Each structure stands twice: as structure tokens, then as C-alpha cells.
Amino acid sequence: MMGPAHSLSGAAAWLGVGAAAAAVGHTMPWPVLLTGALICAGAALAPDLDHKAATISRAFGPVSRALCEIVDRLSYAVYKGTRKPGDPRRSGGHRTLTHTWLWAVLIGGGASALAITGGRWAVLALLFVHLVLAIEGLLWRATRGQGADVLVWLLAATSSWILAGVLDRPGNGADWLFTTPGQEYLWLGLPIVLGALVHDLGDALTVSGCPVLWPLPIAGRRWYPLGPPRFMRFRAGSWVEVKVLMPAFMLLGGVGGAVALNVI
Numbered sequence: 001m002m003g004p005a006h007s008l009s010g011a012a013a014w015l016g017v018g019a020a021a022a023a024v025g026h027t028m029p030w031p032v033l034l035t036g037a038l039i040c041a042g043a044a045l046a047p048d049l050d051h052k053a054a055t056i057s058r059a060f061g062p063v064s065r066a067l068c069e070i071v072d073r074l075s076y077a078v079y080k081g082t083r084k085p086g087d088p089r090r091s092g093g094h095r096t097l098t099h100t101w102l103w104a105v106l107i108g109g110g111a112s113a114l115a116i117t118g119g120r121w122a123v124l125a126l127l128f129v130h131l132v133l134a135i136e137g138l139l140w141r142a143t144r145g146q147g148a149d150v151l152v153w154l155l156a157a158t159s160s161w162i163l164a165g166v167l168d169r170p171g172n173g174a175d176w177l178f179t180t181p182g183q184e185y186l187w188l189g190l191p192i193v194l195g196a197l198v199h200d201l202g203d204a205l206t207v208s209g210c211p212v213l214w215p216l217p218i219a220g221r222r223w224y225p226l227g228p229p230r231f232m233r234f235r236a237g238s239w240v241e242v243k244v245l246m247p248a249f250m251l252l253g254g255v256g257g258a259v260a261l262n263v264i
Helices: 003-023 030-043 046-050 055-059 062-082 101-117 119-138 148-168 186-204 239-260
Strands: none
Touching (some): 003 030, 030 119, 030 148, 030 186, 046 055, 046 101, 046 186, 055 062, 055 119, 055 148, 101 186, 119 186
């Protein structure tokens, strides 16, 4: 799928988690619901760090472009080193390592560890990175053009500072889910894991599928492209994605948010 659909699906997924949490009596404070939705929307773009033409490659200028190049080469090396005879030969690393459940768990776990050991500046850095991606994904039409990157960075930095300040207030969610002293913001890894997995599942719906279950071997292949039957798949950017899935994500996200906030 394309960046906007990925971001919308990520936000909708976290709002759905908020609705489920409310249903089992563990309601999210509204700052957690909002912040988690934005982080998840940004994290839903992050697996394309292996693609030099993806939204994330442009999001942070030369830094993200260089990082995409490194991750692409790393992913390709892992693919070549672990492929089975049934896996096709390829020339790049897109939709390999960063599009797996293992990558999602490692990135989310690393973010949680950073959040509880790195203090406030680590939390602000995590918020900033994912808010930049969320803005690029959700407001894609407004973030195109010369000079837009600086405005996106300023908006993300300001929003990160405000959200961190709100979350720090008692009862607003810094210790949501994990209440032991010293575990504040441990939950930040959850929307990151969810966003990455939602991205993978979205790509699995397209014609190429997605090796979400790597390194588990399936049908003689290590990088089995998981997905629905061929007739149910679509091409990225097609009318199915734009006219059907994106409106559906917005609707589901709205309903999930309303349930999470006990509006309905």
C-alpha cells in the first residue's frame, strides 16, 4: 500500500485497541489514545525504511536517505544469507527484513527500552520521529513542496513537547498499563509494534504479498509472501486502496475512537 493508507490504517488500529481496552475496563486516558494513534500512524510507515523512494526516505532529508540505503543493503544481505531454494533471486532488500514480525517486535522493544532508560529526551525523540512520519502520512497533500520539510519538523517538535508535557501530568497516561515506578512510557513500544505489523498486513493484501512470518519456513520458502488468494489482491495505489480501504480506515478509526472515549 501507499503511505497515506498505511498511516490511516495505523491510526485506526490504535484507536481500535483503545476501544478494546475500554471494553475490558482498562480505559486509555485521552492523551494516550491520541499520542498512541499518532505514533502508530508514523510507525506504519517505518517498515519502508528499506525503500529509497518511500515517504520515510524523504522525511528527514539526507539522514533518512542515507539510513534507507543502509537498511536496504542490510535487508538484501539478510535475504541472500537466509533464502531457501524456493525463494526467488532479487536485486534489493525491499519487503524483506523490515517487513517481518521479528523486526516489528525488535523495533518496538528497543523503543520501550529507550523510553524507560533514556529519560525525557529519549521520549521526546521517539515522539518527534513518529510525529514527523505521521504528519507526512496523514497530511500528505499538505507536506509536498519546497520548504515543507522544515515546517513538518517544527510542527512535530512543538507537538512532541506539548504531548510529553500533557502525558507527564498525574493520571494522563505516562504510566498507563505499566504502573511500577520506573516503567513510565514503557507502553510507547506497543503502538510502534502495532504500526509495523499493520503495515505488513496491508502490504500482504497487494499483489506481491509480504513475508510477515519470516524466518518460519513455509512451502519450501523462507521468505514466503503471505497474503489472501490472488483474486483478492490489488496493486498499491489502485482504486481499491484509495476509494475503499482509506475511507474504511477513517470510519473504523472514528468509531474506535468514539468507543474508546465512551462517546458511544
